Each structure stands twice: as C-alpha cells, then as structure tokens.
Amino acid sequence: TQEKPHQNLAIIGHVDHGKSTLVGRLMFETGSVPEHVIEQHREEAEEKGKGGFEFAYVMDNLAEERERGLTIDIAHQEFETDEYDFTIVDTPGHRDFVKNMITGASQADHAVLVVAADDGVAPQTQEHVFLARTLGIDELVVAVNKMDVVEYEETRFREVVAEVKDLLDQVRFATEDASFIPISAFEGDNVAELSDQMPWYDGRALLETLNDLPVPEPPTDAPLRLPIQDVYTISGIGTVPVGRIETGQMRAGDEVSFQPSDVGGEVKTIEMHHEEIDLAEPGDNVGFNVRGVGKDDIRRGDVCGPADDPPTVAETFQAQIVVMQHPSVITAGYTPVFHAHTAQVACTVESLDQKIDPSSGEVQEEDPDFIQAGDAAVVTVRPQKPLSIEPSEEIPELGSFAIRDMGQTVAAGRVLNVSEK
Ligand code: GDP
Numbered sequence: 001t002q003e004k005p006h007q008n009l010a011i012i013g014h015v016d017h018g019k020s021t022l023v024g025r026l027m028f029e030t031g032s033v034p035e036h037v038i039e040q041h042r043e044e045a046e047e048k049g050k051g052g053f054e055f056a057y058v059m060d061n062l063a064e065e066r067e068r069g070l071t072i073d074i075a076h077q078e079f080e081t082d083e084y085d086f087t088i089v090d091t092p093g094h095r096d097f098v099k100n101m102i103t104g105a106s107q108a109d110h111a112v113l114v115v116a117a118d119d120g121v122a123p124q125t126q127e128h129v130f131l132a133r134t135l136g137i138d139e140l141v142v143a144v145n146k147m148d149v150v151e152y153e154e155t156r157f158r159e160v161v162a163e164v165k166d167l168l169d170q171v172r173f174a175t176e177d178a179s180f181i182p183i184s185a186f187e188g189d190n191v192a193e194l195s196d197q198m199p200w201y202d203g204r205a206l207l208e209t210l211n212d213l214p215v216p217e218p219p220t221d222a223p224l225r226l227p228i229q230d231v232y233t234i235s236g237i238g239t240v241p242v243g244r245i246e247t248g249q250m251r252a253g254d255e256v257s258f259q260p261s262d263v264g265g266e267v268k269t270i271e272m273h274h275e276e277i278d279l280a281e282p283g284d285n286v287g288f289n290v291r292g293v294g295k296d297d298i299r300r301g302d303v304c305g306p307a308d309d310p311p312t313v314a315e316t317f318q319a320q321i322v323v324m325q326h327p328s329v330i331t332a333g334y335t336p337v338f339h340a341h342t343a344q345v346a347c348t349v350e351s352l353d354q355k356i357d358p359s360s361g362e363v364q365e366e367d368p369d370f371i372q373a374g375d376a377a378v379v380t381v382r383p384q385k386p387l388s389i390e391p392s393e394e395i396p397e398l399g400s401f402a403i404r405d406m407g408q409t410v411a412a413g414r415v416l417n418v419s420e421k
Pocket of ligand 1: 013014015016017018019020021022145146147148149183184185186187
C-alpha cells in the first residue's frame with residue numbers, strides 16, 4: 001500500500017470538555033485499536049456482563065497512557081482516514097506541550113478545538129486558542145462537544161458557535177471557512193457519521209472534515225535549516241552530527257555552515273535509517289558527515305545551513321511573547337532559559353517594549369514596567385551565549401521558542417526580528 005501523507009493533529013480546549021474522550025472515539029471509529037485487543041476485552045466484559053465495553057476499553061487505555069505521560073513526554077495516538085495518517089500530538093495541559101510543540105517534537109499541522117456545549121467558551125479555551133495562534137496554527141476545526149447533554153438543541157449550538165467566533169475573530173483566526181461541528185464524543189454523534197439526533201445540521205461529520213484538510217506543504221523551498229540534536233563519532237566515518245531537517249534540502253556535495261559554532265565544509269555522506277541517501281528533505285532524520293568538521297567543533301543547538309545562506313546568529317532579537325504562568329512579575333533583566341529548536345540558552349529580557357492586549361492584539365502600553373501571567377508583550381532579548389534563531393516571518397520553523405524557569409514553561413513566543421552579531 002502507498003504511504004499516506006502525514007498530519008500532526010493537536011486537540012485543544014478547556015479541561016473536561018472531552019478532549020481525551022474525542023481522541024478515544026476517533027481511534028475507535030477508525031479501527032485503530034487492534035482487533036485482538038478489543039476481542040480480549042470483549043470476552044472479559046461479557047463474563048462480567050457489561051455492555052458498550054469496546055469504547056470503554058479505549059478510554060481505559062488512554063487514561064493509562066496519560067498516567068505514563070508523567071514519565072514519557074509525548075503519548076502518540078494514531079489513526080488513519082482515507083487520505084491521511086494522523087498522529088495526535090500532546091495536548092496543552094500535558095506537561096511539556098508548549099516546549100514539545102516549539103522544539104518540533106510535536107509541531108501540529110492542524111488543531112481541533114473542543115468546546116463543551118453546556119459550558120461554552122471557558123478560560124482555557126481562550127488560552128489555548130491564543131497559544132495555537134502564537135505557535136503558528138492558522139486554522140481550527142471547532143467541535144462543539146457534549147451535544148447529548150444539551151438535548152441536541154440547535155439553538156444552544158448556535159450560541160456556542162457565536163461565542164467561539166467572537167474569540168477567534170479577536171485573535172484573527174480565519175473564521176470564514178472554519179468548520180463548526182456539533183458532536184457527542186461519548187455517544188459518537190457526527191464523529192464518523194452524521195447523526196439522526198441532529199437532523200438540523202447540514203455540514204459534514206468530523207472525520208470527513210479531517211479527511212478533507214489540506215495537505216501540509218513541506219517547506220522544501222526554504223533555505224536548509226537542520227538543528228543538531230547530537231554529535232557522534234563513528235568508526236570508519238568520523239564525526240556524524242544528527243538531527244531533523246526543518247526546512248530546505250541537503251545533498252551530498254553541498255557546502256554547509258554550522259552556526260553559531262561557525263565552522264563548515266562539504267557534505268560527504270548522508271544517512272537515513274542506516275542507508276546512504278543523496279538527498280534529504282524536511283522531516284527527514286539524518287546523520288551526515290562533513291569534510292574537516294570534527295567532534296569538538298560543533299554541538300547540540302547548532303544549526304546547519306547552506307554556506308552561502310548560513311543560519312542567523314542573534315546578538316539580540318525582538319519577540320512577541322505570551323506569559324502563561326509566572327508566580328510574580330517579569331521585569332527587564334529577567335534571565336530564564338530559552339528553548340528554541342534543539343538549543344537551550346539563558347537569555348536576558350533586556351527591555352519590555354510594548355504590552356499587547358491578547359484579545360485584540362492592540363498595543364495597551366508602551367515600555368511597561370512589568371508583565372505577568374496572562375499578558376502578551378513585545379520584548380527585546382539578549383542571549384547570554386551565541387544562539388541561532390530566525391525571524392518567524394521568514395522561517396517559522398526556527399522562529400519560535402519556549403521560556404522555561406523553575407521547571408515549568410512560563411511563556412511562549414515568536415521572533416519578530418533579529419539583530420545579527
Ligand atoms: P478532557 O479533560 O478535555 O480530556 O475531558 P475528558 O475526555 O476526560 O472528559 C471529561 C468528562 O466529560 C468525562 O467524564 C467524559 O466521560 C465526559 N464527556 C466527554 N465527552 C462527552 C460527551 O460527548 N457527552 C457526555 N455526556 N459526556 C462527555
């Protein structure tokens with residue numbers, strides 16, 4: 001069988017609005033739970049005289065995964081439609097969502113926003129929508145869940161849709177073509193098939209909508225950017241940096257440059273899955289070998305790019321950030337650790353330039369004295385060690401970061417412009 005294009009899907013929304021139930025339902029409806037596992041459970045349930053057990057099984061399993069999520073960063077759940085292989089990426093609220101999303105470990109192509117029909121828009125609905133926007137998602141599929149709880153009423157659905165539209169307009173999401181789908185993840189209404197319970201709904205079921213999402217375009221035409229994850233020494237070959245190509249292509253024979261280490265040379269060989277290849281593209285995890293570059297010349301956090309268009313190294317950069325959680329206030333001089341691609345570098349927030357209203361995007365205050373949780377701001381940042389980072393307008397894949405402090409992600413941001421060294 002032909003391999004299907006891949007989509008990374010984030011499921012976002014307020015706690016208890018039904019995100020995990022929806023993931024379970026999607027996996028169940030697409031037959032992504034192995035038959036023998038369901039069979040085993042069916043027998044057990046029949047012995048105990050319980051009905052509706054197959055779906056319950058998926059839910060138990062997900063709960064277990066979530067427990068394990070304490071030790072495993074990302075719990076990947078997968079399902080397929082006619083067009084795509086979907087991977088559910090870590091959801092916000094899971095410990096390292098923002099960091100994973102920014103460092104590329106779980107960069108989402110699209111997101112489903114889950115809003116419970118009874119509650120409507122809640123605080124985390126707002127926060128996740130703003131975060132999704134900052135992290136570069138341009139379009140959402142909106143699932144109005146728990147329609148069974150509101151007796152499948154069209155008027156309630158319309159009210160919730162109006163609330164969500166207001167919110168999306170505020171952060172400038174495109175709502176013209178957005179899909180709003182009334183569902184019950186629990187009962188399965190309008191997930192795989194249109195439900196008899198909501199004859200007033202004239203749109204498509206959720207799975208069909210996901211199946212019709214546009215194909216993610218790999219950033220092949222951008223200049224090569226390959227953040228280095230590790231550097232190995234392999235006998236017979238020599239120094240082998242490894243990493244995932246974020247943008248552009250790499251060919252054997254290319255002249256490349258590693259920044260900020262500022263060394264380079266000609267690519268001799270490229271390997272993927274233990275096989276030598278001539279051309280590597282976005283998404284490929286590769287190991288390669290560069291003439292004249294030794295193990296101590298480069299390190300994790302370097303970015304490899306073309307010698308004639310090398311990765312940008314920042315003296316300072318200006319960024320838009322969203323403060324998600326911080327016990328007190330952030331003032332000029334604050335020096336937490338910035339996580340960008342594979343780099344982790346202490347950076348000083350040199351100045352707070354503007355405070356932005358997160359719900360309108362308007363400037364609220366010039367040169368504020370401090371910012372705190374819930375605020376958005378434009379800030380100027382000075383890395384304490386050389387850092388390669390790109391304006392997000394030019395290379396979005398290398399233009400966002402998470403700010404970590406005291407063991408948690410305190411803010412997320414994207415780079416507006418860079419002053420080079
Ligand atoms: P999460 O925190 O967003 O992942 O929410 P969960 O999936 O854990 O769901 C929270 C609660 O809502 C659970 O008790 C679910 O059984 C329930 N729930 C989820 N979806 C539905 C639904 O469509 N209808 C009803 N009645 N309950 C639901």
